[in-house]
Amino acid sequence: MTATPASPTGGPENLTVRTRSSVLAQLRARIAGEVFGPGDPGYREACAGFNRMVTHRPAVVALPENPFDVVEAVRFAAEEGLRVTVQATGHGTGVPIDGGLLVNTSRLDGVTVDPIARTARISAGATWKTVLTAAAPFGLAPLMGSSSGVGAVGYTLGGGFGWLGRRFGLASDAVRSFDLVTPDGTPRRITDSSSPELFWALRGAGAGSLGVVTAMEIGLVEVSTVYAGNLFYPVDDAEEIFARFRDWAPTRPEELTSAVAILNLPPTDDVPEPLRGGSFAVVRGCWSGDVDAGRRLVDEWREWRTPLIDMWDERPFTDADAISMDPVEPMPHLVTTEWFEDLPDDAIDVIARRVRPAAGSAPLVVGEIRHAGGAVARAAATAANDRARSGEFLLELIAAVPDPQVALAVESALRVTRQELAPFVTGAVYLNLVSGPERAARAYAAFGAENRRRLAGIKAAVDPSRRFSRGDIV
Numbered sequence: 209m210t211a212t213p214a215s216p217t218g219g220p221e222n223l224t225v226r227t228r229s230s231v232l233a234q235l236r237a238r239i240a241g242e243v244f245g246p247g248d249p250g251y252r253e254a255c256a257g258f259n260r261m262v263t264h265r266p267a268v269v270a271l272p273e274n275p276f277d278v279v280e281a282v283r284f285a286a287e288e289g290l291r292v293t294v295q296a297t298g299h300g301t302g303v304p305i306d307g308g309l310l311v312n313t314s315r316l317d318g319v320t321v322d323p324i325a326r327t328a329r330i331s332a333g334a335t336w337k338t339v340l341t342a343a344a345p346f347g348l349a350p351l352m353g354s355s356s357g358v359g360a361v362g363y364t365l366g367g368g369f370g371w372l373g374r375r376f377g378l379a380s381d382a383v384r385s386f387d388l389v390t391p392d393g394t395p396r397r398i399t400d401s402s403s404p405e406l407f408w409a410l411r412g413a414g415a416g417s418l419g420v421v422t423a424m425e426i427g428l429v430e431v432s433t434v435y436a437g438n439l440f441y442p443v444d445d446a447e448e449i450f451a452r453f454r455d456w457a458p459t460r461p462e463e464l465t466s467a468v469a470i471l472n473l474p475p476t477d478d479v480p481e482p483l484r485g486g487s488f489a490v491v492r493g494c495w496s497g498d499v500d501a502g503r504r505l506v507d508e509w510r511e512w513r514t515p516l517i518d519m520w521d522e523r524p525f526t527d528a529d530a531i532s533m534d535p536v537e538p539m540p541h542l543v544t545t546e547w548f549e550d551l552p553d554d555a556i557d558v559i560a561r562r563v564r565p566a567a568g569s570a571p572l573v574v575g576e577i578r579h580a581g582g583a584v585a586r587a588a589a590t591a592a593n594d595r596a597r598s599g600e601f602l603l604e605l606i607a608a609v610p611d612p613q614v615a616l617a618v619e620s621a622l623r624v625t626r627q628e629l630a631p632f633v634t635g636a637v638y639l640n641l642v643s644g645p646e647r648a649a650r651a652y653a654a655f656g657a658e659n660r661r662r663l664a665g666i667k668a669a670v671d672p673s674r675r676f677s678r679g680d681i682v
Contacts, residue, residue: 231268235284239277241315244269254312257298258357260540261609262644264293266310273315275387275395275422278332282420283393285309285675292391292676294416296333296359298538300366300640302416303648303677311420313361321346326428327384330360332421340526348428349525351379353640354532361424365415366640367593367654369602371436371494371531374465374582376429378597380411381587387423391671395422409666412593413655415639417677418670435502436494436531437520439509446470446489446560447553450577452512453491454551457579458600460505466493469576470563478536482517487565491515492531540609541573544622545641546633547599551577555632559603562625571618574606592663595636596654603629604641 228245236243244251245268254271255264267290270281285292291308313332319339320329323346328339337356343349353363353370360379368379376382386398388406400407409418441449453468460466468491475485491509495502499522506520523530548555563575580602588598605625607618626633637653652660667674 228267231288235268235270235281238280238284239270239272241271241273241277243271255310256538257295258538259298259643260538261542261615262298262304264295264304264310265306266293267307269310269312271312271315275316275389278311278313278316278389278420278422279393279395281309281311282389282391286392290675292420294332294362294420294676296362297335297357299355299358300362300415300643302643303645305677313420313422316422321348321428323348326430327425328428329423329425331423332359332361334360336360336363340528343428344432344524344526347430347432349431350426350428351376351382352528353379354528355534355536356529357534357536361421362415363640364424364426365410365412365421367412367596367638368640369578369580369584369597369638371434371465371528372429372431372496373584374462374580375496377583377587378412378591379426380591380593381583382427382429383411384425384427386410386414386421388419388421390419391673391675405662405666406670409592409663412591412596412639413659413663417667419676431496431525433499433522434494434496434525434528435499435506435520435522436528437492437523438517438531438533439491439506439515439520440483440488440517441490441513441515443470443487443489443564445513446564447556449489449491450551450556450560451553453577453579454556454601456508458581460579461497462582463497464493464495464502464505465579465582466491467576467578468492469574470560472563472565472571472573474573479533488516494528494531496525540612540615542607542609542615542618542622543641543643544605544626544646545638546603546626546629547595547636547638548577548601548603548633549599550632551601552632555629558625558628562621562628563605571608571610571614572605572621573608574604576604578602578604592659593639593654594656594659595634596638599634599636602638602641603633 232245254269272278293305294311296313316331316333318331319334319342321342336352339350364379388396388398398406472487473479563572584597588594609615637650639654
């Protein structure tokens with residue numbers, strides 16, 4: 209049987225009505241998991257991810273039950289000339305697939321912890337919540353991000369700057385090995401010694417571009433209790449608070465990863481009552497050293513100005529979701545990012561003006577500036593995503609898209625904000641904080657020129673037909 213070959217420009221693969229049923233039947237016969245085509249019950253659910261702004265429309269969806277299913281699904285795509293994209297939770301989405309094969313790895317959710325070696329083996333669809341739960345009884349923790357509901361593997365392949373980042377580095381720095389199914393359907397164990405080039409690329413530049421990672425082994429860190437949370441101040445004080453943070457954060461020890469943000473919180477039941485429907489300027493972060501030392505650091509803010517609400521406290525790291533308070537229900541949203549070496553007052557003014565609520569403004573819900581440096585920056589020289597971790601301050605802008613009719617207006621608001629910030633930014637991109645077409649368009653800016661050339665060579669060797677086309681490697 210035949211199908212349209214993979215297109216290097218990203219066009220859809222069109223399976224005729226006559227051949228579609230044959231394609232589905234062949235793949236169903238080869239894997240233990242489920243296979244769906246358009247119109248089948250379960251197809252829409254299998255395509256849907258957390259970010260409902262991105263809609264996949266594959267010709268075929270495979271839900272593998274085990275790594276062997278992934279091998280067979282990828283081999284099938286190669287035989288049929290189908291492009292492939294991969295999704296677990298759908299938080300960090302690249303270019304949506306139109307035609308081709310979507311491999312949904314959400315059922316591969318196993319996690320095992322070796323407390324002696326302080327490592328965890330994590331399957332492709334496992335979330336950080338599962339890893340946290342497995343590691344915590346041993347006083348260990350992964351280098352997870354701001355939400356435990358995010359898929360661990362996809363997050364790590366994009367780098368992974370979490371609340372332990374300044375002390376321990378990015379999540380990608382902790383990887384010991386990957387189990388990879390390459391675009392021709394070959395299963396391989398990728399380590400620094402067995403495949404140094406692929407290992408280097410996967411740690412920060414490998415999300416959906418070099419094959420399907422069915423599992424990874426990571427190192428865990430000895431963190432069980434942290435001092436973490438949020439101080440809520442009036443949103444009208446945002447410029448002053450951001451400026452103070454700019455001067456304060458770089459002088460703090462690396463045990464502290466911190467941020468300032470403007471939060472425009474919805475009037476929904478999942479938001480604590482005192483915060484519901486309000487807008488605030490927030491000082492937030494996580495201290496992973498001695499608790500009393502962390503409390504003294506945050507007291508510097510309390511003594512400077514009494515917050516409206518004080519939610520910093522000693523807490524188990526398993527409660528890390530309480531720091532960022534990210535939404536847990538799927539929602540349509542757009543996210544963009546910029547890096548700064550410094551935060552001049554003019555840049556702070558732009559961010560505050562654009563994110564603070566105003567009549568007729570686009571619904572930006574979060575504008576957060578996280579302080580980097582420390583272990584995040586130290587490893588940049590040898591990392592694939594060197595530019596994506598070299599700045600001092602990382603900006604994230606999140607905009608809700610409550611109605612598809614306003615999507616263009618929201619995109620425009622984010623684009624204009626970035627244009628106003630252009631004189632102050634480095635131009636680098638942190639891949640986990642861009643999505644959809646913007647991710648593909650700006651992915652190159654996560655890598656220096658020499659690393660881009662090196663990654664292009666690796667991509668050409670592993671995937672010469674560009675069957676995997678998420679867009680992280682250009």
